[in-house]
Amino acid sequence: MLSGHCARPDCPGPSATHYPGRVTPEELKTAIAAALDAYSSSSGRDIVPPAVLVVERPKNRDHGDWASNVALQTAKAAGMPPRELAEGLAAVLREHDGIDAVDVAGPGFLNITLSAAAAGALAADIVAAGHDYGRGSAMAGHVVNMEFVSANPTGPLHLGHTRWAALGDAIARVLTAAGADVTSEYYINDAGSQMNVFADSVIARMKGRDVPEGGYPGQYIADIAEVIATDQPALADSCDDATREEVRTRAYDLQLQDIKDTLTEFDVHFDVWFSESSLHDSGALGSAVERLREQGHVYDDNGAVWLRTTDFGDDKDRVLIRSDGAPTYFAADAAYYLDKKDRGFSEKVYLLGADHHGYVGRLKAIAAAAGDDPDTNIEVLIGQLIKVNGAKLSKRAGNIIELRDLVRWLGRDALRYSLARIPADSPLTLDPEVLRSASNDNPVFYVQYAHARACGVERNALTAGIDASVFDASTLSHPTEAALLAGLADFPRVVAQAAQLREPHRIARYLESLAGLFHKWYDSCRVTPLADDEPGAVHGSRLVLDRATAQVLSNGLELLGVSAPERM
Incomplete structure (x- = not known):
């Protein structure tokens, strides 16, 4: 199992702190909170930020990179229609360096589109974070x-x-x-x-x-x-x-x-x-009975000792100690x-x-x-x-x-x-024929192959002399790159939600979606230029994006106890 991406340790990569205009989800929350404060001052309204400010990926990518219902959360207390508040916040957010567009939808949702440079900078963030990307404090x-x-x-x-x-x-x-x-x-x-x-x-x-x-x-x-x-x-x-x-x-x-x-x-x-x-x-069973008796929930009947579990919704009281003095499994x-x-x-x-x-x-x-x-x-x-x-x-x-x-x-x-x-x-x-097959019908093969392919892309790029330190986030502007970056950005949210709901299947389904986004990007964008082309910033930037994808696939597979092979 790999704990990081497949790049050699000595391979230079971009520093995650060199790119102006970057907007991470947390930074976007900060920007929205600042917009609330600015609009509150300019409008004379008393707008109190919500206890939890939500920024999430819209289901439809045509609606932008991020969405927030902050206007719906705060408008009532401010005494104004949510859409009017949303329009005011949108005007403030449009001045942010890393934001290309802010649209107001429905009753007051904010749909936010980042600039290519702000979105692309995430790739450098992921490479810098390595194994820790996706881990959080939820x-x-x-x-x-x-x-x-x-x-x-x-x-x-x-x-x-x-x-x-x-x-x-x-x-x-x-x-x-x-x-x-x-x-x-x-x-x-x-x-x-x-x-x-x-x-x-x-x-x-x-x-x-x-x-x-x-x-x-x-x-x-x-x-x-x-x-x-x-x-x-x-x-x-x-x-x-x-x-x-x-x-x-x-x-x-x-x-x-x-x-x-x-x-x-x-x-x-x-x-x-x-x-x-x-x-x-150790005598822990007898001690447990006495502790529960002190709480007032134990009683004796017909020589046996009972716990009054019906007080808490159980269908019947349970025996702790049988009449012959033997403890039950329940004890x-x-x-x-x-x-x-x-x-x-x-x-x-x-x-x-x-x-x-x-x-x-x-x-x-x-x-x-x-x-x-x-x-x-x-x-x-x-x-x-x-x-x-x-x-x-x-x-x-x-x-x-x-x-x-x-x-x-x-x-x-x-x-x-x-x-x-x-x-x-x-x-x-489970179908053994599918699980043993090296085909896209086998979900684990599909995801592991995406990681192995990303590692192969890196090996070829390094052989061709592609320099990952030559990184310009704004060059990651192809539609498949925007989609892949959006998928990578969603990983921390998926991990947090999977933990809160005790549902690791969300990690697996996310990885399959990310693998699909990566394969589409691989088919559309070259990391290694054609023979007659000179390597440029776009190729170095794509190498960073490739590394970021390999890292997230590896991190996600590790959470499932599954290896991330570099070759298949």
């Missing part, structure tokens, strides 16, 4: 715990875990890029009866027997048994409780390591691996939530599978019972199932499609990109 101050995958350590990761592995990691990357403080966490379900069933399955295989009824099938159980028996042959001859505990611990360690290795192969990494059994061993959920809260996570994001809809209400009820706001302190995302045409059950696992097999069959990049480009709440069927 989510600054948010301290987020992202819990995802969290499969039981009793078998390999499979198709059902694949989508959240890709999406969870992409969401964490996008949130971080938008300024949030993110901790990705895997909750290891290593407590409960399933761990004893797992141990009994391994012991049976160590003794050459079939796994017990309800046990775990698959060659991986036999493989674990063989490793343990080879390392500790005495265990195979014993069958007491101590043996069972030892086998359980050893098998757990081996299977958890397999899960970690599979995720590493998928380029998914967790900051924290949190053991459920640690909640039991562990409550203790785990409080542990996250105690670790300073103001926002807890849970990514759960399609069969976990019933967990939403009860988890939000835990948050409310703990004194948190369930609308801001907890978020539960439910993902739909995926299918892969032609996928075969794993010979090793017996009855599942393994994530490891999918990665090796379809390729990590194709799998991660395809899973990230569809909204999580939409069912998804």
